[in-house]
Amino acid sequence: QQPVQSPQAVILREGEDAVINCSSSKALYSVHWYRQKHGEAPVFLMILLKGGEQKGHEKISASFNEKKQQSSLYLTASQLSYSGTYFCGTEDELTGANNLFFGTGTRLTVIP
């Protein structure tokens, strides 16, 4: 049930862009994205729903391909504050919209 993320880690210079991918073997109801900094709680970034509604941040956007059960998170013009581990969380149609399963995480490091 756990989604798979790629890449596992990425290093960027300030101002560069990054894409993080999330893939599931299940038919998905929603995809969440969170960022966790070391020693802190995960922080909600955005959610994507089957059918296309999206909520989120500026400069951080995401897509959701329902047919492929895949989502991608796009980080543009990265800032030092973007560093952290990014997790996607998925709710699948089989187990219902009441449990969120997290991926393996992508560690993003932004350097000056």
Place this chain on the structure above:
Amino acid sequence: DAGVTQSPTHLIKTRGQQVTLRCSPKSGHDTVSWYQQALGQGPQFIFQYYEEEERQRGNFPDRFSGHQFPNYSSELNVNALLLGDSALYLCASSSDQGRPYGYTFGSGTRLTVV
């Protein structure tokens, strides 16, 4: 507006003991989910409580149990602790009204079993 509050922040227990972790959800949230996060791993879903009942459960043994109170706060109980139970335990709250919304996480309880 207070977010999700968890207590205690750190805990050291001996193998075989029992532990209770506590969580107060964000104001306005009625649903509480518990996660276990091992070092370097993603959070693993334990269970979710809504209307004082366990609504969904992940792949965790019966040693893990919980409770939700009328004020929406929640407890996670772990019996017969194993060394492998050492992890960060995260509580997340959300609202079941006007879904979907993202989860708000607490800072977690770091449990060490020795």
